[in-house]
Amino acid sequence: xxxxxAESSTRGYGTEQHVAALATAMARRGHDVRCLxxxxxxxxxxxxxxxxxxxxxxxxxxxxxRIAAALLRLALRQRPDWMVSNDPRFYxxxxxxxxxxxxxxxxxxxxxxxxxxxRTRELLCRxxxxxxxxxxxxxxxxxxxxxxxERTSVLYNPIDTGRFxxxxxxxxxxxxRFGFSGSDLVVGYVGRMIEAKGIFTLADAGERLxxxxxxxxxxxxxxGEDSGSLRARIACSPHSTRHRFAGWEADMAALYPALxxxxxxxxxxxxxxxxxxxxxxxxxxVVSSLAGGLPETFIRDSTGIGVAPGDANGLASALLxxxxxxxxxxxxxxxxxxxxxxxxxxxxxxxxxERLLADG
Numbered sequence: 533x534x535x536x537x538a539e540s541s542t543r544g545y546g547t548e549q550h551v552a553a554l555a556t557a558m559a560r561r562g563h564d565v566r567c568l569x570x571x572x573x574x575x576x577x578x579x580x581x582x583x584x585x586x587x588x589x590x591x592x593x594x595x596x597x598r599i600a601a602a603l604l605r606l607a608l609r610q611r612p613d614w615m616v617s618n619d620p621r622f623y624x625x626x627x628x629x630x631x632x633x634x635x636x637x638x639x640x641x642x643x644x645x646x647x648x649x650x651r652t653r654e655l656l657c658r659x660x661x662x663x664x665x666x667x668x669x670x671x672x673x674x675x676x677x678x679x680x681x682e683r684t685s686v687l688y689n690p691i692d693t694g695r696f697x698x699x700x701x702x703x704x705x706x707x708x709r710f711g712f713s714g715s716d717l718v719v720g721y722v723g724r725m726i727e728a729k730g731i732f733t734l735a736d737a738g739e740r741l742x743x744x745x746x747x748x749x750x751x752x753x754x755x756g757e758d759s760g761s762l763r764a765r766i767a768c769s770p771h772s773t774r775h776r777f778a779g780w781e782a783d784m785a786a787l788y789p790a791l792x793x794x795x796x797x798x799x800x801x802x803x804x805x806x807x808x809x810x811x812x813x814x815x816x817x818v819v820s821s822l823a824g825g826l827p828e829t830f831i832r833d834s835t836g837i838g839v840a841p842g843d844a845n846g847l848a849s850a851l852l853x854x855x856x857x858x859x860x861x862x863x864x865x866x867x868x869x870x871x872x873x874x875x876x877x878x879x880x881x882x883x884x885x886e887r888l889l890a891d892g
Contacts, residue, residue: 533889534564536612536635538622540599542591544574544780545724546689546806547618547642550666551575553690554616556582557882566610568603574782600625607633614638614661614889627659638662638889640687644673644801644824657683662888667825670803685888688828689806690881693873695785696813698865706790710751710776717748717855720791720816722784722807725756730797730821730841732758735765737797737848742771745855753778753787788814792861793854796820799841805829809876812836812868817861819850835868 537555541548551567552575559565559582569576571588579586589602603622607615607629615626615633618640626637637660641653653674657663664685665671675681712718719741723729731752738750752762752775766775781787788794794811801824808818808829818836820826821843830836837854839846854861874880 533558533614533886534566534610534612536566536568536607536610536615538568538603538615538617538626539575539619540570540589540621541575541619542570542573544578544782546804547640548573548575549578549806550640550642550689551618552578552582553692553878554882554885555579555584556692557690557878558885559584560878561882561886564610566606566612568599568606577782596621604629604632607635611635616640618642623656623660636661636889638664640664640666641670642666642803644670644803654679664888666804667828669801669825669828673801673803673824687884687888688876688881689804689809690878691806691809691813691872691876692785693813693877696788696810696872697785698815698869699789702786703789706787710778710790712749712751712790715747717745717792718751718790719748719793719795719851719855720751720753720788720811721795721797722753722788722811723796725752725754725759725762727758728798728800729756730799731762732765733799733842733844733847734795734797735762736844737795737851738775739769739771740845740848741851741855742769742774744852748855749774749776751776751778751791753781753784755779784810785814788816791816793851794818795847795851796826797839797841797847798823798826800824802826808836809872812865813872813876815865815869817854817864817868819847819854821847830868831871835864835871837864 539551567579567586571590587606589599612635615635616638639660664687741748794816796808798821803825805826821841822838823841832838837850
């Protein structure tokens with residue numbers, strides 16, 4: 533198939549990682565893949581490293597017009613069978629370009645939308661050829677809001693399990709970078725630094741953990757509008773020196789091995805939860821809230837532990853139990869690696885995507 537992926541984001545968060553992983557997987561399977569992305573963005577760099585052809589649009593005030601023009605030029609030149617996007621900025625552009633190119637359109641939706649947007653979603657779902665959600669929770673949530681789900685499909689996020697994998701060398705290098713010793717217990721958070729992601733719940737739980745376990749440390753990876761408030765709160769903690777902060781990392785695969793446990797404390801209903809699967813692929817057990825689609829990313833008490841959203845005491849108890857049981861951490865990690873490879877690998881999800889596009 534000839535596939536054209538389009539994405540206008542300049543960030544490197546989960547939706548952008550999704551585009552890079554899926555486009556790369558489809559190219560590896562022999563499809564003719566082209567991508568439209570913003571020059572210099574994390575997505576463009578990752579695609580270029582994977583040798584996926586990228587048409588790069590320079591950032592700037594007029595990029596909306598330039599993106600539309602570049603999309604049309606690329607579509608007319610490639611004549612794709614399918615145009616694919618996660619990006620709401622492209623939804624209507626792709627539907628308009630379909631009339632000129634004859635290509636079909638597959639749109640992914642990664643967000644938990646307010647009920648007020650129901651009419652917009654229904655129009656998109658009726659107009660596009662494939663409307664794809666990222667978890668069974670996401671699909672059921674649309675149905676609860678009164679939306680017809682007959683034309684929707686579910687496809688989980690793909691993870692490059694060859695890139696996200698356990699590595700003793702990466703573990704040693706990452707821990708040395710942050711000053712952690714081999715005997716330290718490192719709990720990590722990876723994601724946007726916003727209240728809805730549960731960062732303050734984790735900060736409260738972390739206080740209990742650090743007070744009880746002298747070898748415990750917290751590593752915070754990411755950025756966001758509440759990062760300053762989090763840092764200010766932690767600065768007042770008697771355990772502030774046992775916190776480490778890193779901004780968003782270009783190569784997260786090299787960082788996960790430093791962790792002994794990943795905490796995913798989201799308060800709001802996450803449609804999926806990519807970091808949970810990335811950690812498990814790296815043989816790192818997760819302690820995750822049970823919000824939204826997160827329970828679909830791990831097996832409770834087999835690859836990770838589930839806690840109620842916003843329950844700082846429950847989160848602290850789970851982290852404390854794992855900190856004192858290295859055998860359980862190892863068991864959960866090994867099972868998590870097996871689960872991630874079987875359920876979310878590039879090969880598995882790309883095959884599912886192929887069948888979805890070929891079906892009718």
